[in-house]
Amino acid sequence: MNSRRFLAYHKNRFKDHSVMVFSNNQLxxxxxxxxxxxxxxxxxxHPGASYGGLCYRMTYGGTALVEIANRIxxxxxxxxxxxxxxxxxxxxxxxxxxxxxxxxxxxNGAQIDRVDLSNVIEVEKFALRKRRLRSLKKLENSxxxxxxxxxxxxxxxxx
Numbered sequence: 001m002n003s004r005r006f007l008a009y010h011k012n013r014f015k016d017h018s019v020m021v022f023s024n025n026q027l028x029x030x031x032x033x034x035x036x037x038x039x040x041x042x043x044x045x046h047p048g049a050s051y052g053g054l055c056y057r058m059t060y061g062g063t064a065l066v067e068i069a070n071r072i073x074x075x076x077x078x079x080x081x082x083x084x085x086x087x088x089x090x091x092x093x094x095x096x097x098x099x100x101x102x103x104x105x106x107x108n109g110a111q112i113d114r115v116d117l118s119n120v121i122e123v124e125k126f127a128l129r130k131r132r133l134r135s136l137k138k139l140e141n142s143x144x145x146x147x148x149x150x151x152x153x154x155x156x157x158x159x
Contacts, residue, residue, distance in 0.1 A: 013037070014034035014035070015035040015040075016034050017033050017034055017035055017076075017079075018031060018033050018034075019031045019072055021056075021071060028064075028068070029054050029056035029057070030055045031045075031052075031054055032045065032052055033045060033052070035081075036085070041080075041081060041082045041083070042081060042083040042084070043076045043084050043085070044084070044085035045085065045086050045088075052086060052087045052088070053086050053087065053088040053089050053101050053105075056068065062100060062103075065101055065103070066103070066107045068104065069104035069107070070107075070108050072084075073109075084110075086110065088102055088105075090118040
């Protein structure tokens, strides 16, 4: 979701200001960002992505992430931006749900503007109970069918 290819889809809608962070000529973090379309004095996690925040090597953490967040915030400040908004990624998308990047932004003075809910069902662990299996068996024996396509919608929507 934070790939250049994905974000380039929005190149005509947002003024991209993503940054890459290097240490000893090695890329260690990326911050996909753009100018806030509603307020050009603000930078925000790229509006073309559902969530954002730092993309970084898992070998970095704690104080290194605090320093990376510090450098990013300082860079945008030097560019004349007044505020920085980060849409943090839900913890379920992290290999290690530690919140280190949230901590790094907090250490740099970030304040929570909003909190979104996430809901996940692990399908591999989802076992059907006997009663549900009986209901599915009844469905198989019924005259209900599932079809793909939009041909059936034509009369309803005059397509």
